[in-house]
Amino acid sequence: MNNKLNRLSLAVAIAAAAFASQAHAGGYQINEQSVSGQGYGHAGRGSNVNDATIVFGNPAGMSFLDRAQVTAGGTYLHVNSDIDNASATRNGQPIDGSSDGDMVPGTLVPFAFYAHPVNERLAFGFGVYAPFGSKTDYEDGFIGRNLGNYTELRVMSAQPTVSYRFNEQWSVGAGITYNRVDGELHRQVPNSANPATDLDSRIEGDDDGWGYNLGVIFQPVPETTLGLTYRSKVDYTLTGDFRAQTTSDLPADVLGPDPIPAGTELSHRDARLDLTTPETVNFSITQEMTDRLKLMAGASWTRWSRFDEILVTDPSGDEITFEEQDYSNAWAYSVGGEYQLNPQLALRAGVTLDFTPTSDEFRSARIPSDDRRIFSVGAGWSPTDDLTLDLAYSYLTERSTRVDQERRDAEGQITSTYTADYKNEAHGFGAQLTYRF
Numbered sequence: 001m002n003n004k005l006n007r008l009s010l011a012v013a014i015a016a017a018a019f020a021s022q023a024h025a026g027g028y029q030i031n032e033q034s035v036s037g038q039g040y041g042h043a044g045r046g047s048n049v050n051d052a053t054i055v056f057g058n059p060a061g062m063s064f065l066d067r068a069q070v071t072a073g074g075t076y077l078h079v080n081s082d083i084d085n086a087s088a089t090r091n092g093q094p095i096d097g098s099s100d101g102d103m104v105p106g107t108l109v110p111f112a113f114y115a116h117p118v119n120e121r122l123a124f125g126f127g128v129y130a131p132f133g134s135k136t137d138y139e140d141g142f143i144g145r146n147l148g149n150y151t152e153l154r155v156m157s158a159q160p161t162v163s164y165r166f167n168e169q170w171s172v173g174a175g176i177t178y179n180r181v182d183g184e185l186h187r188q189v190p191n192s193a194n195p196a197t198d199l200d201s202r203i204e205g206d207d208d209g210w211g212y213n214l215g216v217i218f219q220p221v222p223e224t225t226l227g228l229t230y231r232s233k234v235d236y237t238l239t240g241d242f243r244a245q246t247t248s249d250l251p252a253d254v255l256g257p258d259p260i261p262a263g264t265e266l267s268h269r270d271a272r273l274d275l276t277t278p279e280t281v282n283f284s285i286t287q288e289m290t291d292r293l294k295l296m297a298g299a300s301w302t303r304w305s306r307f308d309e310i311l312v313t314d315p316s317g318d319e320i321t322f323e324e325q326d327y328s329n330a331w332a333y334s335v336g337g338e339y340q341l342n343p344q345l346a347l348r349a350g351v352t353l354d355f356t357p358t359s360d361e362f363r364s365a366r367i368p369s370d371d372r373r374i375f376s377v378g379a380g381w382s383p384t385d386d387l388t389l390d391l392a393y394s395y396l397t398e399r400s401t402r403v404d405q406e407r408r409d410a411e412g413q414i415t416s417t418y419t420a421d422y423k424n425e426a427h428g429f430g431a432q433l434t435y436r437f
Contacts, residue, residue: 039378041350059173073432
């Protein structure tokens with residue numbers, strides 16, 4: 001009985017880790033790598049060259065900078081969630097719990113970039129930023145705790161980059177990315193040996209992976225700039241440290257002849273799963289309407305259809321669990337503008353539509369997200385030619401969505417369910433500083 005219980009707990013916890021990692025990358029893919037770009041909704045991510053954040057937006061754009069510069073900043077994200085009509089079962093019986101909805105702590109997403117034009121054609125750059133990341137921390141006693149009560153994922157990337165400008169119209173760029181992943185997930189696993197109790201299962205894992213990005217900029221006329229970028233997939237093999245322990249005292253004969261006190265560790269072992277974050281293509285256009293006004297538009301496509309299943313194995317390669325994903329390729333669209341009010345002050349605004357890759361059938365309590373609309377405003381203030389301070393604010397609202405989730409054991413029996421209606425919104429406050437040498 002003990003071995004069977006440990007194996008089940010491991011399968012559930014590792015599967016949750018795989019699903020949450022991929023859902024974070026789709027449902028909460030971070031776009032906060034530029035506050036100047038945030039102001040116009042990242043509509044001109046690959047075509048509007050403002051500062052060193054173009055190292056991320058489109059490496060080809062570094063060749064359009066007139067001198068070396070460093071840009072550093074961050075965006076603080078504050079998320080609000082409203083949860084209604086929540087219910088859950090454990091081993092076929094309804095369970096009690098709360099659904100406060102205050103499950104996403106405020107988070108600062110930092111970045112830093114450096115770009116150095118060597119001459120009129122060649123430029124080098126480097127960036128450190130967070131492409132993916134999220135954290136959900138439900139309250140103690142959360143009614144959906146059997147499906148996930150704590151999730152934290154952190155991805156940091158370092159990117160050396162080079163670009164070359166062939167002539168007044170064409171420029172290309174390329175970068176290599178080193179990506180580091182750290183994750184921690186908790187959930188309460190239904191105890192099949194004692195239906196009235198749970199096991200506290202936790203997994204921590206990390207890995208690193210390499211990727212690359214490519215960019216092209218084309219200016220058919222000086223007033224029109226077209227940008228196209230490609231960010232590669234990144235392969236990870238996440239190795240995890242899994243632990244499961246009792247959350248309450250277990251009497252004798254439940255798992256053995258002796259009583260087991262709360263907090264007793266029942267399992268501690270290694271496990272692994274292979275993850276691939278998908279490739280992304282972004283196209284944008286910047287059009288100078290007048291000497292003061294620029295309009296921008298952009299579209300991004302992510303190949304989330306790679307994720308049709310999750311396969312978790314033990315260190316020997318034997319299958320532990322299998323889950324269908326049914327992800328779809330996702331699009332995001334944005335429009336924005338920038339108005340140079342005077343030589344010192346630029347005003348910005350933009351709107352973004354971001355469509356989720358997840359399906360209704362597999363939406364999770366860890367990432368209960370849906371299609372989004374994002375409204376942004378911003379400003380850039382340059383007190384001198386060498387220094388620019390950028391500020392931006394974004395309001396994100398998601399379509400109301402429903403989580404209808406269940407878990408099954410190795411024999412296909414339902415062990416836990418969770419259903420609830422979610423309405424999510426977020427506020428993003430960004431600031432960055434650029435200094436030119």
